Amino acid sequence: MNGVVESLDGLDPDDPRPASQQIANVLRAAILTRRFQPGERLPSQNELADRYGVARETVKVALRVLREERLIVSRQGSGAFVRAQTERPVGLRPHIEAAFERQHVSIDFAGFSSETLHGALTEPLDKIRAGRLTPESIAVRILVPDHSQPAAVPSAIDGPENDKAVRDRATRISRRHSEAIVDSVRELGELGLVRSATAEVRTHGTAALFKVYVLNNSEAFFGFYPVVRHTVTIAQEPVPIFDVMGKDIPLFQFAVGDEEDLATQYVQQARAWFDSVWTTIAHEQQP
Structure with a gap:
């Protein structure tokens, strides 16, 4: 340097x-x-x-x-x-990996499902198992919609008879990723590789039209979900649905600085918004 x-x-x-x-x-x-x-x-x-x-x-x-x-x-x-996005939106994975270089790691996620987060966590968690990363604590909080109730997305386009099946499909996808994250993080604590390792999932009754990540209370990433029409297979039958597409959507980064600039204010507001939902309308994910 x-x-x-x-x-x-x-x-x-x-x-x-x-x-x-x-x-x-x-x-x-x-x-x-x-x-x-x-x-x-x-x-x-x-x-x-x-x-x-x-x-x-x-x-x-x-x-x-x-x-x-x-x-x-x-x-x-x-x-x-x-700034990583001087020319284009940022990718999440390297920022997640960098977050695990801290002594205390906190990750808050709110969105439709935690599929992208699940993929981004794989490498840093593997590095902890291999002894290449040694944080003292990990705390992950995940906020996702409760798909047991009707919502604008996901929903069947051609009638209510398929709507519950569409929502059940979304629940399975969400649970697959969130439960894998919870199990992987908690396992690190049970093995004694991390002094404190917690992961929680809460659901809420509103539709998710955007995603937010807050890393170590110092960086926030925001992206919009586009709403699309597409066809999925349910019970071996094609079903047209309204859905959100979250994988690989552009994410925009904001980081806390030494000054009270717009980016710092954004991170502060993102944290406050997440905490407000977590402590009010969100509830523990039902088994």
């Missing part, structure tokens, strides 16, 4: 612009020309202050400019990173 710092352009003493603006310009150019890759950590505030012979407050102002331009995100205790 020090080599990267030294390779950055210096300040121009003849430039009338403030040092903070000049530093922002240098870092912006380095980001846009891919000297810093998406997701890469920038030099620390101390390193930049030493490089340019300025106070840390000057560097903070420069980084604030880049955050407002949505080129970087700041993560408490970790530094500033090039």
Whole structure:
């Protein structure tokens, strides 16, 4: 990292612009020309202050400019990173894996089912079993719809006679993934590989038209479910249904920074929204 710092352009003493603006310009150019890759950590505030012979407050102002331009995100205790979605929405898996590098891991998910989360958790949980990751605690909370009651999605298009079968199918899919997550996380605690390992599932009576992940109370990911018409097979018969398609939908990332910027406020509100549903209209998943 020090080599990267030294390779950055210096300040121009003849430039009338403030040092903070000049530093922002240098870092912006380095980001846009891919000297810093998406997701890469920038030099620390101390390193930049030493490089340019300025106070840390000057560097903070420069980084604030880049955050407002949505080129970087700041993560408490970790530094500033090039925003992963400067060109496109982010993938969830690497962020889930990075979350498990913390001593205490918390993951809150709200959506239609936990299929994507189940897939993203496979590798970090395997690494814990192999002793390659050693968090002290894991806490996973999952919020999904209660499909025992009629809802707009999923629902049969051509009449109520198939509606319960459609909802039963959605329940099976949701339970398959959520129960696998619960069993895998709790097993780590039972084996003594993690001091505290909890996983809970609660259901609620509203339709899920978007998904939200909150990782370690410091990052939030949001995506919209498109509602589609498609045909599924139930009891060996084709049934046209209204459904949501969640796999591989674009996710947008927000991370808590050192400033009360929009991203920090979004993460705070996502956490508050999740807690409000979890503690009011949600109930434990029935056997």
